[in-house]
Amino acid sequence: MNKKTSVNKNEDGAIGFKNMGAYMSMLAIDFLLIVVPIVLSFTVLSEWIYTVALMLTSLLIFFVRTKRYKHVAEKGNDSNSLRSNVSSYRVTMMLVTCFSILAVDFRIFPRRFAKTETYGTSLMDLGVGSFVFANSLVSRQARGIQTVKLKNIIQSTSPLLLLGFGRLVSTAGIHYQVHVGEYGVHWNFFFTLAAVSILTSVINISPRYCGALGLSILVGYEVILMKGGLNAYLLSNERGKDIISQNKEGIFSIFGYLGLYLVGVHLGNYLIFGDSGAILRTNKWAKSRVYFLSIFFWLLTMLLDEYVEEVSRRMCNVGYVTFVLAQNLQVLAILMEADRIPGYKMSLLEQAINRNLLGTFLLANILTGLVNMFVETLFVSTLTSIWVLIGYALLLSFTMGLADFCGIRFKFW
Template identity: 30%
Template sequence: MSDQLRKYQDKEAFVSGHSGSTLHEILLMCTVIPIGLQLYYKLLPFVDSKQKIFLEFAVLILPMVVVQTSWLDDIGNVMLLVSMMTVAYILPAKKVNANQVKDPSSYDELKRPSFLSIHRSSVYLLTTIAILAVDFPIFPRKYCKTETCGYGWMDLGAASFVIIGGWTSSLSPPGISSHSVVNKSIKKCAPLLLLGVIRLLTNKRLEYQEHVSEYGVHWNFFFTLCFMELFVVVWRRFKPNLGSGVPLDGIVATATMITYQMYLSSGGQDFIENGERRCTAKYNEAWTMCDVFYANREGILGSVGYVCVRLLSEEIGRFCLTSASRHQNLVVSTLLLWVVHLVFTVLLQVPTSRRTTNLPFILWALAHNMTILSLIEYVTTSFTLANDNKPPTIPCILNAVNRNGLAVFLVSNILTGLVNLTVDTLHASNGKAMGILSMYLAAVCGIAFFLDKLII
């Protein structure tokens, strides 16, 4: 066996076969975002404009890295959060300078609330960190994607992207023509399809390690996103108009998800987890459409779940984000999602499966993101009320990442591949891993800043 092949197999084994962590530990990790945000806004009046970026890195960005490493165990995570929370709440309240809040006349808080932008950029950064950190021993294996069922920290990344896309879409102004919707979706789908093809070719050509049980042999998340965008276009074009009071998206998504779960519970789950990669009798025969389906069943069937996530998140966005009772609706929706998730997983004993994107997984992804969004909304609302109803400035790093999300995601994937091709990540020390992760994150954020200034 060649050294290159052995290295490839070792890296593939390093990111495969994991059973995940716990629901509450993953939720605890992500609370560094609202707690760090509270600390940031409390400290903001004590720094000048040139120091804001260093403050943001110290209390928002750095904790996102630390909680994804073995430098902190479960008790360490609790200690980090408690210490940040203590500092945030014992600091005296002080109004910020006028240049540290948005001008209400030029900022429509209802159209694109700051807490949604902060959550979106935080998801991008957390995912950006994880996709490289997972290749180093410093990244706890319990946070890797689960092989079959369970709660994996990296399981949430793809679903969170889809959920945020649904929330953002729910804020789009009404009355857009179907032609405009089609053009916009095609513009979004074309680069996704291109990125999917590039990802497929580079993985095969460079023999980059692949977690086949993630999406299949040829499928990847870019293809899932493209399929989802095309489905949304068709659905919006042909769905019946039953009036604004009928949550048709939610009804269709719920019915589809229940039907899909019934299929999984009646044998579909076993097929996805244990089925053959080809359906032809002889593996040396030419590939058929059936073979393609068998080889990529995780990605193809999982797209059903992601479409449902998208429709449900849009419905939730319309109910929560555009309502005058925004905070109450967020809290009620979050609690309801957690209750339904526990009903399926505890009472009905249906396991949470990222690999099949089943109903408990969808409920968990929605409930988790809703919890963090609600906490961020609480922090930004408190800040707004304390500063004469002026909404807060989005931290500059988060704002740049939010405005250039797709570019950040693309750059992070390219840099991750380059690091893996040039560095022996499997045997890197913790200090070396942290150094590489810091330079990598600085490069990603720097490119986001550059693009942001270029666009402006």
């Protein structure tokens, strides 16, 4: 939909619910079963997170193995299953990201989940890369819709630029702690998204060739990082007065994110849409390929980390890109197992957030800023931290649920 930032009515929001009380009751159940476990797993239960994950996986396998049923799905239904699973993956990524951007300010959030300084991997290191990949996977380019009109480029990037400048001004105004080594002095995540959006709009090639182009950019960027000394420059604490030196991490990492986006476009076209631009692939067809690609990228990440250069989100090197691809495809592969469960469908909360992904992220950033203005996050007790985080997640979830019930969708491009 090619419109400027707007709020639109969506008639298929909250289908089957005419009573707000019933809808909110179901939403509350989803919140308790989906969001609260995420909050607890990344805080007070973080030491047992692998045990909990293993138990849940075992329970799912047991349920699937013991449930006697014949799962016969037509191609169209299985295609809808694939659509739902991809949407669930994007919602899961968004929920974890929105929770982490606030939780990291509390002592209850384990430091091992926080972003690494230079090299290494963590939960929050996945955030920006996962956001870029999730967008590329279902992007207009992945669907084969090629647009090079200047008007369309401006419409898709101007909101991101406004958000970038808005974040810059707001963080400076409330003296919010910003780690300069992440993006630079003035740069932020929204500027990176805008830059990638502009470049991919200008490139405008067939999705079947995006993978090769993305790989070429990543290899060339890695060569310059290692042989050209760019990595030493990016990791240095010295900064000049010019705008590039002030924001060197954010500006040069664009090449890595651009390569990641282009590879994601190719994978989205291959795994989901096909040449026609509509979801024609079946969940069964895509699942085996997603599993294979996940394993492939995990092996490639280990080889790159050992023999080329360690994974670095700060530089967005090729090892980081393959790490993001491996992890995200692994999550998608796990969610694709949902087609084994009879009667599976997306929850109300998933539907609400899926229809307003960027709106969810924007609200999360606003709420995070408000919490930091009124709460000294580093000095509150464990119990207070939990209540604040659950309250934040509750407000975020029910606001997006209310928007979905009213048929409101926030459109930015």
